[in-house]
Amino acid sequence: MAEALESLESCLEQHIPASDLPEVKRILYGGETRKLDLPAGALSAAQERDFELQGYGFDAASEQLRRPRVVRVGLVQNKIPLPTDAAVAAQVAALHRRIEEMVEVAAMCGVNIICFQEAWTMPFAFCTREKLPWTEFAESAEDGPTTKFCQELAKKYNMVVISPILERDEVHGGTLWNTAVVISNSGAVLGKSRKNHIPRVGDFNESTYYMEGNTGHPVFQTQFGTIAVNICYGRHHPLNWLMFSMNGAEIIFNPSATIGTLSESLWPIEARNAAIANHCFTCPINRVGTEYFKNAFTSGNGEKAHHDLGHFYGSSYVAAPDGSRTPGLSRTRDGLLVVEMDLNLCRQVGDKWNFKMTGRYEMYAEKLAEAVQPYFVPNIIKE
Amino acid sequence: MAEALESLESCLEQHIPASDLPEVKRILYGGETRKLDLPAGALSAAQERDFELQGYGFDAASEQLRRPRVVRVGLVQNKIPLPTDAAVAAQVAALHRRIEEMVEVAAMCGVNIICFQEAWTMPFAFCTREKLPWTEFAESAEDGPTTKFCQELAKKYNMVVISPILERDEVHGGTLWNTAVVISNSGAVLGKSRKNHIPRVGDFNESTYYMEGNTGHPVFQTQFGTIAVNICYGRHHPLNWLMFSMNGAEIIFNPSATIGTLSESLWPIEARNAAIANHCFTCPINRVGTEYFKNAFTSGNGEKAHHDLGHFYGSSYVAAPDGSRTPGLSRTRDGLLVVEMDLNLCRQVGDKWNFKMTGRYEMYAEKLAEAVQPYFVPNIIKE
Numbered sequence: 001m002a003e004a005l006e007s008l009e010s011c012l013e014q015h016i017p018a019s020d021l022p023e024v025k026r027i028l029y030g031g032e033t034r035k036l037d038l039p040a041g042a043l044s045a046a047q048e049r050d051f052e053l054q055g056y057g058f059d060a061a062s063e064q065l066r067r068p069r070v071v072r073v074g075l076v077q078n079k080i081p082l083p084t085d086a087a088v089a090a091q092v093a094a095l096h097r098r099i100e101e102m103v104e105v106a107a108m109c110g111v112n113i114i115c116f117q118e119a120w121t122m123p124f125a126f127c128t129r130e131k132l133p134w135t136e137f138a139e140s141a142e143d144g145p146t147t148k149f150c151q152e153l154a155k156k157y158n159m160v161v162i163s164p165i166l167e168r169d170e171v172h173g174g175t176l177w178n179t180a181v182v183i184s185n186s187g188a189v190l191g192k193s194r195k196n197h198i199p200r201v202g203d204f205n206e207s208t209y210y211m212e213g214n215t216g217h218p219v220f221q222t223q224f225g226t227i228a229v230n231i232c233y234g235r236h237h238p239l240n241w242l243m244f245s246m247n248g249a250e251i252i253f254n255p256s257a258t259i260g261t262l263s264e265s266l267w268p269i270e271a272r273n274a275a276i277a278n279h280c281f282t283c284p285i286n287r288v289g290t291e292y293f294k295n296a297f298t299s300g301n302g303e304k305a306h307h308d309l310g311h312f313y314g315s316s317y318v319a320a321p322d323g324s325r326t327p328g329l330s331r332t333r334d335g336l337l338v339v340e341m342d343l344n345l346c347r348q349v350g351d352k353w354n355f356k357m358t359g360r361y362e363m364y365a366e367k368l369a370e371a372v373q374p375y376f377v378p379n380i381i382k383e
Numbered sequence: 384m385a386e387a388l389e390s391l392e393s394c395l396e397q398h399i400p401a402s403d404l405p406e407v408k409r410i411l412y413g414g415e416t417r418k419l420d421l422p423a424g425a426l427s428a429a430q431e432r433d434f435e436l437q438g439y440g441f442d443a444a445s446e447q448l449r450r451p452r453v454v455r456v457g458l459v460q461n462k463i464p465l466p467t468d469a470a471v472a473a474q475v476a477a478l479h480r481r482i483e484e485m486v487e488v489a490a491m492c493g494v495n496i497i498c499f500q501e502a503w504t505m506p507f508a509f510c511t512r513e514k515l516p517w518t519e520f521a522e523s524a525e526d527g528p529t530t531k532f533c534q535e536l537a538k539k540y541n542m543v544v545i546s547p548i549l550e551r552d553e554v555h556g557g558t559l560w561n562t563a564v565v566i567s568n569s570g571a572v573l574g575k576s577r578k579n580h581i582p583r584v585g586d587f588n589e590s591t592y593y594m595e596g597n598t599g600h601p602v603f604q605t606q607f608g609t610i611a612v613n614i615c616y617g618r619h620h621p622l623n624w625l626m627f628s629m630n631g632a633e634i635i636f637n638p639s640a641t642i643g644t645l646s647e648s649l650w651p652i653e654a655r656n657a658a659i660a661n662h663c664f665t666c667p668i669n670r671v672g673t674e675y676f677k678n679a680f681t682s683g684n685g686e687k688a689h690h691d692l693g694h695f696y697g698s699s700y701v702a703a704p705d706g707s708r709t710p711g712l713s714r715t716r717d718g719l720l721v722v723e724m725d726l727n728l729c730r731q732v733g734d735k736w737n738f739k740m741t742g743r744y745e746m747y748a749e750k751l752a753e754a755v756q757p758y759f760v761p762n763i764i765k766e
Contacts (some may be wrong), residue, residue: 005406012407015398023388024395028411030648184766191764197741212743217750221765236738238621238660239747246754247761265413266659266706273656276649277621323649355619358580360595364622365751367600371629372745378630381574382604383567 007315009327030324034059036340042108049101051078052335055109056318056326058281060345069343071224073251073281074111075316076102076120078334079289084123088136092121096149102336107157109338112185112224115162117287118232118255119178121146122166127203127309128293135209138168141181141192155187160222162229164255166209167192176210180229180255182220190220195231196240202262203299203309204233217243225250225343232256235270235284238277245278250343254284259310260331267315268328275319279350281341288314288332321349390698392710413707417442419723425491432484434461435718438492439701439709441664443725452726454607456634456664457494458699459485459503461717462672467506471519475504479532485719490540492721495568495607498545500670501615501638502561504529505549510586510692511676518592521551524564524575538570543605545612547638549592550575559593563612563638565603573603578614579623585645586682586692587616600626608633608726615639618653618667621660628661633726637667642693643714650698651711658702662733664724671697671715704732 005011016024025032036055046053060068081094099116106114118124122137139146150161160183167179178195194213198206217240219228228249234240235254244252254271271284289312296305315328318339329335350356370376388394399407408415419438429436443451464477482499489497501507505520522529533544543566550562561578577596581589600623602611611632617623618637627635637654654667672695679688698711701722712718733739753759 005403005410008407008410011399011403015400015403016394017398020388020394020398024391027388027391027647027651182764186766188766190766197743199737200741201736212741216762218762218764221763226763233741236660236736237742238625238656239742239744239751242621243747243750243754246750248763263706264410268410269652269656269659269706273621273652276652277619323646323652352584353619354583358583358595358616359620359622360580361622361751362755364626365748365755367626367629368622368744368748368751371626372748379599379601380604380609380631381565381601383569383571383573 006332007328007330030322033057033324033326036338038109038338042105045105045108046336049105050334051102052330052333053105053338054327054329054335055338055340057340058320058324058342058345060342060348063344066344069225070340071113071343072109072111072338072340073283073318074106074109074114075283075285075318075329075337075339076114076116077285077288077314077316077329078102078117079287080123080291084125084291085294088133091123092137092146095121096146100153102334103153103157103159106336106338107159111159111338113160113162113222113227113251115253115255115283115285116164117285118164118257119166120164123291124257124287124309124312125293126206126209128295128297129205129208130295135176138166138176140170141165141167141179142189147181147183147189150181150183151187151189154183154185158185160185160224160227162253162255164229164231177213178206178210178231180231182227182229185223190222191218193218193229193231195234197234197237199233203297217247219244219247219249227251227253229253229255232258238274241274241278241282245280249280250346251281251283254282256284256286257312258286260313261310264313272319272323272325275321276323277355279321279346279353279355281321281346282319285316286314287312288330288334321346389715390711390713413705416440416707416709419721421492421721425488428488428491429719432488433717434485435713435716436488436721437710437712437718438721438723440723441703441707441725441728443728443731446727449727452608453723454496454726455492455494455721455723456666456701457489457492457497458666458668458701458712458720458722459497459499460668460671460697460699460712461485461500462670463506463674467508467674468677471516474506475520475529478504479529483536485717486536486540486542489719489721490542494542494721496543496545496605496610496634498636498638498666498668499547500668501547501640502549503547506674507640507670507692508676509589509592511678511680512588512591513678518559521549521559523553524548524550524562525572530564530566530572533564533566534570534572537566537568541568543568543607543610545636545638547612547614560596561589561593561614563614565610565612568606573605574601576601576612576614578617580617580620582616586680600630602627602630602632610634610636612636612638615641621657624657624661624665628663632663633729634664634666637665639667639669640695641669643696644693647696655702655706655708658704659706660738662704662729662736662738664704664729665702668699669697670695671713671717704729
């Protein structure tokens with residue numbers, strides 16, 4: 001049932017009369033997004049490989065002193081190709097193969113920066129609270145096999161690769177982290193960004209496995225633009241987006257894994273609000289499909305033990321600083337979303353709306369420092 | 384043209400097939416909101432007085448130790464009844480009369496807390512950059528005629544009244560402020576909350592008239608719930624919402640005046656995001672209609688001088704902490720939105736999602752204090 005609707009946007013396209021559709025789109029999405037003319041070879045390859053391929057573009061006004069800074073980003077959403085009880089090495093290999101064939105199509109579409117979904121080399125098994133075999137999916141961010149695999153892709157296609165994995169940090173007692181590895185188009189590991197906020201909601205039992213990230217809010221200056229990675233649950237925290245923006249991010253990726261019953265009505269809101277509030281592009285990515293686990297588990301809601309976390313609803317999209325957004329990818333299929341953006345739009349919108357200029361951050365730094373004190377007295381006015 | 388669509392929600396209701404409509408509503412709005420059964424007398428009075436009347440309800444789970452804390456709020460959106468070149472006193476009197484007849488209907492609907500639109504006693508004339516006669520609309524927050532008028536309404540109907548006006552502050556050199564006066568259901572003035580962020584965007588030339596507010600983020604503990612007022616452009620600043628929430632606000636009103644071409648695609652996003660991020664109810668209100676001014680003015684965009692700011696698109700709504708929301712009021716008509724809410728939902732959603740618990744505010748207080756330093760060095764990683 002939760003899987004039934006293939007895509008909200010195609011449902012609107014199909015049923016809203018042509019006379020009203022532009023207004024509906026303007027109010028819901030900030031207008032019609034320009035469709036990209038993608039190469040026929042890429043479209044047919046996507047069809048053969050059974051994934052959706054969509055392309056959209058955001059433009060900016062031309063300026064006198066800056067040339068357009070046009071970049072193409074790719075967002076990848078995918079199911080796990082093998083069942084969760086297949087051998088760990090086989091599951092990882094199958095995911096590598098699947099991503100490889102999707103990245104090849106991204107390259108045909110001229111993608112400069114590509115981002116995969118959260119913990120992309122594994123099923124999202126944290127719902128089980130079991131340690132083995134799931135912790136065996138963890139790898140070194142610096143020189144694990146997945147990082148090496150991504151370095152090859154980066155060099156081969158001259159593409160920046162964002163690879164969110166389960167990290168094993170041998171230098172610090174072999175701890176686990178939820179980490180995005182950022183790899184330059186040269187193939188060098190630029191650095192890593194760890195998930196700053198860890199959920200304790202529903203079956204998202206991730207706090208059993210890893211702690212809140214300690215890498216702060218790094219931004220990565222790449223040849224194609226200044227980027228940052230806000231992983232999954234950090235999407236719900238406006239201050240997390242803000243600090244990435246304060247450090248200069250023009251594109252903030254949000255690789256995620258989230259399910260329909262929990263968050264689907266929040267999904268179109270939060271990343272888009274972050275794009276508006278911070279004058280930047282945001283790129284939320286969600287996996288698709290339902291993943292079944294051998295051992296049943298309960299959900300802390302009094303209901304019977306069951307074998308899956310629920311339906312990951314995909315719907316990856318890109319939001320622009322002017323409040324407009326692309327349609328979402330499918331709710332049920334693997335997909336690649338190619339989005340062209342002129343990064344000059346960020347400063348243009350900032351100069352128009354002035355949220356940074358009018359933000360009064362000095363006041364908030366003080367207020368927040370007061371508010372976190374254990375004996376903080378809230379400002380409550382009574383009769 | 385920008386006025387053509389009466390309401391996005393009624394357009395969807397009309398055209399999306401019944402088989403898909405619940406899914407579309409779940410994804411777009413977090414599901415179907417319960418319709419309130421409003422008194423027939425109120426519905427017919429609203430019809431006679433030519434304004435829309437809608438009612439919706441948000442429920443919470445029952446608890447053992449707390450009784451439901453059910454409150455009804457009223458959101459009022461309205462056109463100016465007289466042309467902007469009528470005498471100041473006549474315009475104010477006409478607005479008082481219009482609001483009086485809408486509040487009477489709100490009382491029939493059992494409203495406990497009512498909020499009017501931003502600068503409700505006047506046309507939104509700041510686009511003109513002229514001082515007279517517009518500054519003559521300013522009044523004392525403590526004992527001006529509008530405050531006295533609202534005190535009478537509050538006592539008569541046992542209703543908390545939020546009255547956003549242009550304030551003249553005689554104690555501080557006769558300065559102007561954009562201020563919401565909060566009046567208890569006893570009739571006493573509880574206090575005031577000034578607009579914290581002043582726009583410099585498009586024709587919103589308010590910074591010509593008044594400065595950023597200096598009342599901080601007060602919350603008002605009323606008999607019906609703990610409330611706060613985030614005026615207009617403060618909607619774009621996530622930290623502004625956060626600090627009202629940190630001080631304990633369960634309902635944050637957002638009286639506004641904003642136009643279609645500028646902000647309509649942002650409107651459904653920002654206040655709803657704030658409700659989600661802060662586990663509270665938010666109530667954005669926008670005026671309706673187009674207001675014409677005698678003297679033409681330019682807009683700093685190279686276009687010809689003209690006589691209006693644009694179309695205020697109404698669309699007032701209420702968003703709940705669980706991410707659901709009511710439909711919006713009309714884009715073109717005066718309206719009263721009556722919303723019943725069980726405030727217990729705020730803590731219930733907070734205990735589920737834990738954004739305050741996982742917010743890491745201590746880290747952000749430090750980071751923000753660093754980021755505002757003039758010689759702040761952003762955390763940028765280069766190859």
